[in-house]
Amino acid sequence: MTDMRRWFWLGAVLLLCVFLYVLHPILSPFLVGILLAYLADPLVDKLEKWKLSRTWGVVVVFALFTLLLVLALLVLIPMLAKQLVSLYQMAPQMLDWLQHTALPWVQTRLGLAEGFWKFDQIKAAISSHMGQTTDVVGVILSQATASGLALMAWLANFVLIPVVAFYLLRDWDLMMAKIRSLLPRQREGQIVRLAGECHEVLGAFVRGQLLVMLALGVIYATGLMLVGLQLGLLIGVVAGLAAIVPYMGFVIGIGSAIIAGLFQFGLDPFHLIAIVAVFMIGQALEGMVLTPLLVGDRIGLHPVAVIFAILAGGELFGFTGVLLALPVAAVIMVLVRHMHDLYKDSNIYAGSEDPDL
Template identity: 70%
Template sequence: MTDSRRWLWLGSLLLLGWLVYQLHSVLSPFLVGMLLAYLGDPLVDRLERWGLSRAWGVILVFGLFGVILLALLLVALPMFGRQLLRLYELAPQMLDWLQHSALPWVQVKLGLPQGFWQLDKLKTVITSHLGQTTDIASALLTQVTASGLALLAWFGNLLLIPVVGFYLLRDWDLMVARLRGLLPRQREGFVVALVGECHEVLGAFLRGQLLVMLALGLIYAVGLMLVGLDLGLLIGLLAGLASIVPYMGFVVGFGAAVVAALFQFGGFELYPLIGVAAVFTVGQLLEGMWLTPMLVGDRIGLHPVAVIFAILAGGQLFGFTGVLLALPVAAIVMVLLRHAHDLYKLSDLYGKPVSGPDDPSSTA
């Protein structure tokens, strides 16, 4: 590649990054729609192999997505709201425990000065708002009314997601074929292989790890609710989301469940704690022996550190749009770095030095 072409590619990448930065506020519905199309394309392809047309396959897949979303709105959302309210009510007790038990222990162990924590103001604010649900709702309604234009824009973006996703999913194979037809003929095989590796990495994460997260969230939530934990659904979903990084879901969920059990059952009650431990043990065993081998397999995934850095960096640079772009970009960068590593190993720069007459190793 000549220097002029390299500068052209570099300028194109910089222009693309600038455009994404300038348009990130309107890109979110298109990126979510593209994500839905990417996730639904294998299902539509399978329905096509069974004899359905592409359009009917897309309609059935979107119908399935709609049923799942409706079930979540009708069943899970009210339960989730009640548990958030319960967490809000337990907050003063948690602050009391921190102030009178946990933080004094930390102070004694670390030799910190008296009163280094100041939780009284936070506790007063939370306690003063308990039972004032109507006042909170009125304040929220006032704020929403004051920003009605932003609310309409948010609903417009929300309604745009299924429209964009439907058309992208319907024309997905056609768009892929047209993009492949635009590739330079001499580089087509290399580019297709590179995109295939990126697809393998991204597919292993999105279609594999995200399904593992969903399954673990359901297992933890159902198990903790069967144990009798009031915040079981909330903690289970939190643990499932944290499972985007291996073992983080177990650490976060188990710690939160133990603390919630201590507050709810009043101290170190043996049976609730054993139940919490059993739920997370079963979840980890199912993940290691069944969920991950079946849903992810031995395909190459993203390193946990790469996942954390990509999400944080994307959110810092582009907000919610950056979070949506983070994992696909990280998958592509990882594949490119792997190829750059292979090229470096084959280059003269990495080659072994030639032993000369002044080389001490040559006279040894």
């Protein structure tokens, strides 16, 4: 590669970084739309194989997604809102239980000094806030009214997402073909091969892990509700969402479920063992059935790399960075893999036959 080409690609990368930094506040709906189009493209391709036009295939997929969203709004969202209100109202009681029951027990076992735990100020603050209003919706609406412009911008972005996703999904194959036609002719095969590997890694992780998250959320929520845990649905959904990083959903879910179980059931061994069993069954199903079936073994994204990518993206570009974190991590992983192969095949690794080197 000549110096001119090096400077060209370096300038292009720097320009892209500046573009993302300057415009990241408005990029979120477009990135979400791209993500939705990317996820739905295989479904539309299958419908095209069934002799359905591209536009009608997109319409069918959007109708299916809309139906699922409506069902979620009518069934799941009210149940989650009810449990959030219950959690909001139970917070002072949970702090009382934590201060007078749980922490004294820990203090006795660990031999800590008297008065080591102090929750009076936190409890007083929460109690005073509860005294001001018990209407969570009223609090949310008051905050939204105070920032009306921000609310309007959020609604505009929310409406923009399906519009962007629809047109991108309809023209997805055409855009991919045009991008491929712009690739350097000598490097087209290599770039397409690398892009295919990135697509394989990213597609396996995003599509597969989303299905794993959904399945684990259903397993955890159903199991905890059958056990009788009052906040079972909320904890199950949170644990399922946290499963985007392997094992994080399990740790967050079982920790919060045991704390909620201790508060609700005390030291009753039957309920505590049942709560642990729910997460053990979910973890076993994830490792032996869900991940091999839905994700496969071609991901290559280590859990630590996923955590670092998400945190780094959020720190640099906020929510936009979180959306970009996994695609960028997948591309970097593929490039690092090829650099590793090139290094293994190089004279630097094997040793040069030239004595002067």
